[in-house]
Amino acid sequence: MRYLLLPLLVVVLDTICIISAAFFSIYIRFEDTAIAQKYLEMLISQLPIAVAVHLVVYFVFKLYGRVWRYAGSIELVAIVAANIVAALSWYGISIYIDLALPRSLYIFTASILVLFVGGSRLFFRIYSCFINKSKHKFISSKKDKVLIVGAGDAGALLLRELNQYHIGKRQVIGFIDDDKTKIGKYMVGTKVLGSRDDIAVLADNYEIDEIIIAMPSVKGKNIKEIINICKKTSCKLTILPGVYEIIEGSVSVSQLRPVDVEDLLGRDPVELDNVAVAKYLSGKTVLITGAGGSIGSEIVRQVAKMYPNKLLLVGKGENSIYEIMQDMNLEYPQLKKVPIIADVRDEERINAIMDYFKPQVVFHAAAHKHVPLMEYQPSEAVRNNILGTKVIAETAAKHKVETFVMISTDKAVNPTSVMGCTKRIAEMFVQSMNKESSTRFVAVRFGNVLGSRGSVIPLFKKQIAKGGPVTVTDAEMKRYF
Missing domain, CATH: 3.40.50.720 (NAD(P)-binding Rossmann-like Domain)
Structure with missing residues (x-):
């Protein structure tokens, strides 16, 4: 039932936005109340047409078939294009039935609708993130502090992923990047704290628990140098592979993080006195x-x-x-x-x-x-x-x-x-x-x-990384778990 009510609610919300934008456009366009009143009466007679045309165009542009939780620039372009097409279609029908309003009203209505419709979708995204954070709020009293090396596309993608799904376990403190123009600026709301030379100091100052290298396009010597710098700290070190490597099959999803021995053991290791x-x-x-x-x-x-x-x-x-x-x-x-x-x-x-x-x-x-x-x-x-x-x-x-x-x-x-x-x-x-x-x-x-x-254990780790099967070392061997 919920899955039927939500699209219906969005359609109702869009209908309210279309009517409101049309009325606002008249009072923005005409300062003279008498003139505004004249066109208001014409607009009211055309509202059913305006609403129908806009909703049909929105369906054609799949504004009701998108996951707005992950909305980005592509969705914004779709909203702008849909409102331009809707405005032109409405104007064409108005001319055809000989009830055309001033052309500026269609332009104003389309512009206001971009703000209204875009704003409503942005609200859905913010609300979704808020609900997700609320779910994770009390999961862990101790969050691992994370430093991301690489303030590029991969780093931004990783930050969104951590904020979306690991908010209860990890807290991203900042980025590291060698591009001096990025240092001191904010990316996805998180500050670029310094370059690779600052990693040791920043890890100590911010009590960092984990460093994630998010530079999948960088190979060879540079990665090795960064790894050597990170090893000087006591932080856990993880490397993010490129998404294209996962698609091509050279990296499997199981390699996004190492398979820990503790995962196989099923209990905490014994601590020495x-x-x-x-x-x-x-x-x-x-x-x-x-x-x-x-x-x-x-x-x-x-x-x-x-x-x-x-x-x-x-x-x-x-x-x-x-x-x-x-x-x-x-x-x-x-x-x-x-x-x-x-x-x-x-x-x-x-x-x-x-x-x-x-x-x-x-x-x-x-x-x-x-x-x-x-x-x-x-x-x-x-x-x-x-x-x-x-x-x-x-x-x-x-x-x-x-x-x-x-x-x-x-x-x-x-x-x-x-x-x-x-x-x-x-x-x-x-x-x-x-x-x-x-x-x-x-x-x-x-x-x-x-x-x-x-x-x-190393044998099992290799077998799991390759996707299995997990076997014993010898046909005569018995294993106990």
Whole structure:
């Protein structure tokens, strides 16, 4: 019923506008009341014709078939054109029936109607936006403050989208643009605050939570430079692809924002007690094996936040150790870090490292963890996961390390795979060391570590980004959600 009443209401409103505009045009055109009264009587006799002609022309120009919530310049042109055609048609009929009014009255009526009809449509758009904002008003007490890089067509489109559908979650603080003529001016009601060189300062001053790069037509070096500037802030960074890329299929709608691990997890990640951890690790020498791996490198980053005296980054792959060292040099330039290329199975090498650096805490993350691959190479799983753990644990006990933490896996629970069995044996060996040494030995089981290489999460993310299907990694594998 509502969908029938709304068009009818608009027609009634337009009828009132047509009659009002016709009367106004007479009193605007003629100052002499007697002359105005003469033409007023002629106008009243022609009102049914005027209303009918205008409504028919409005239907022809589809003024009743447009979504005015998204009205723009095209709709404005349609309103102007419709009123010009209606005025000419009305004038032609008036001549035909020999009741023509002064030509200026038709011009005035058309001009006034552009204002009246355009104003009524503008009211619909403003009312729609107001209702939408009212819906979102109390959704979120904390809105993410957003900075948009690019005060062009894409930026304007993005701002309207955020104001329309994300008003309860995001608040656009301003634009960034390198065009100096735009700086200080307002676009879609939002100010252009500065250029790319001002991003870091503005992000800090306005406490920005997210930066969105809306420059789909800009490629290569410029985008890279802007991304590097944005990375210096603590803000979440998002890039808006071009609409033409979505149409052509080179970018899918699922890529408009990254698929977060939390979306797949279905719960909030566990938060660490950073105060207690920092109290324990602060001022100590910490050795991390497998430091270049996805799990080991994340342990490195977390430990680095706890003010250790020195970090020993042990790994067999030189490239992965080089990469984590570069990251650490950038993020924690003052922290003492030592890159060490070594195999945990090499007892002599591990003994020499412990003897020289005397670590107080060891995190043992070096391991083979790919379940299907270890089914084909069981000997390698035994050598690395069991014998490697034995070497590093015994050496730690020999050098009186305070705490030894072995990173294990949930595959060690009732193990059915080679990888799970080797990790369970390693756990048992580490636990047995507590009876023979003053070192405190601990084994921590991880499930699918969020985003780690070799875990199922990155695979799922790639599959979702491509539109599916989402599969398990092996026909014999079981997944639990």
